[in-house]
Structures are given as C-alpha cells and as structure tokens.
Amino acid sequence: MHRISFFLGLVALLFTQSALGQSRHVDSHEHGKGTLNIAIEGKLILMELEAPGADIVGFEHPAKSVTDRNAIKNAKAVLSKADQIFTLPKSAGCDLERAEVDLLREELSGDDAANHTEFFAMYQFGCADPDKFSEFGLPYFRVFPNAQELSIQLITRQGSARYDVGRNSATVKIGVGG
Ligand SMILES: [Zn+2]
Numbered sequence: 001m002h003r004i005s006f007f008l009g010l011v012a013l014l015f016t017q018s019a020l021g022q023s024r025h026v027d028s029h030e031h032g033k034g035t036l037n038i039a040i041e042g043k044l045i046l047m048e049l050e051a052p053g054a055d056i057v058g059f060e061h062p063a064k065s066v067t068d069r070n071a072i073k074n075a076k077a078v079l080s081k082a083d084q085i086f087t088l089p090k091s092a093g094c095d096l097e098r099a100e101v102d103l104l105r106e107e108l109s110g111d112d113a114a115n116h117t118e119f120f121a122m123y124q125f126g127c128a129d130p131d132k133f134s135e136f137g138l139p140y141f142r143v144f145p146n147a148q149e150l151s152i153q154l155i156t157r158q159g160s161a162r163y164d165v166g167r168n169s170a171t172v173k174i175g176v177g178g
Pocket of ligand 1 (some may be wrong): 029052053060116121176
C-alpha cells in the first residue's frame with residue numbers, strides 16, 4: 001500500500017506542479033547532471049526531466065542578448081519534441097499526449113540572485129502496450145553535448161528502480177524487480 005500511495009503521490013505531483021507551474025524551484029544541482037523521473041500507470045507514462053541550464057544552453061545567466069534569448073527559445077522548442085529527447089520502443093505504441101517545458105530561475109536575492117537555472121520538461125504518453133516499454137534511447141545526450149549524466153528514477157505499481165546513465169549509454173534498459 002505504501003508503494004501505491006507513493007506512486008499516486010508522484011503522479012499528483014507531476015500533474016499539479018506542472019499545471020500550476022508555481023511550486024517548482026531550482027534545486028541545488030551539479031552542472032552536467034540532470035534527473036529524469038518516469039512513472040508508469042496503466043497505459044499512461046509520465047516522464048519528467050530536470051536539467052541545469054548549463055547542460056541545455058551552456059549558460060545560466062539571465063538571457064540579455066538576442067543570441068541567449070534565441071538559445072533558450074530553441075532549447076524549449078527541442079525539449080517540447082519528445083522524440084528528440086527519448087526514443088521509446090515502437091512496439092509500445094506510445095503517443096505523446098502532452099508536453100510542457102519551463103525554464104526555472106533560482107529565486108535568491110542579493111548577489112547570489114539568478115545564479116542557476118533549470119529546464120523542466122514534462123511529457124505524458126498514452127501507450128497501447130506499455131509492457132513493451134522495457135528500454136528506451138536517449139538522443140538527449142546527442143542533442144545537448146553539455147549534458148553528461150542523467151539520474152533516472154522509475155516508479156510503477158510494482159515498485160521503483162534507479163539508474164544512473166552517462167552520455168555514452170545508447171539504450172537504457174528498465175524494469176522493476178526483473
Ligand atoms: Zn547551475
């Protein structure tokens with residue numbers, strides 16, 4: 001029961017936080033390292049990616065120049081195209097139903113202000129055969145050369161699992177208890 005309520009809590013978190021866009025904030029992060037949370041519930045797969053601005057656009061200072069602003073705009077456009085970030089097995093029959101991308105800025109006052117930014121992206125897939133979602137590719141690393149690692153957490157009703165993958169991992173095999 002504990003696992004299930006944890007899972008439902010995560011799903012609620014993914015939905016409400018992205019829907020409201022308010023309660024998210026920049027966690028302390030290490031440049032090069034992002035996190036990816038994956039939740040599977042029935043035919044629904046939710047993926048939530050958080051990555052330092054440094055990994056995605058190569059900088060975290062406020063975008064003042066046209067070049068910086070364009071870099072952010074382009075990054076958001078790329079991140080919103082799930083198939084440029086992940087490749088899911090065709091046999092799982094997944095369609096992207098929803099994607100949201102935000103750039104979050106660290107909220108500090110004084111000299112420390114705006115030291116760090118994070119890109120946050122949420123993807124909702126509807127999958128005909130989610131059991132076939134046993135592995136996936138990460139073109140993410142090819143698209144964003146500054147990204148070095150992803151810490152992946154998978155949550156299903158059967159439990160949870162963690163994977164730390166580096167930029168040379170072509171394919172991530174996933175599964176809980178298998
Ligand atoms: Zn940073």
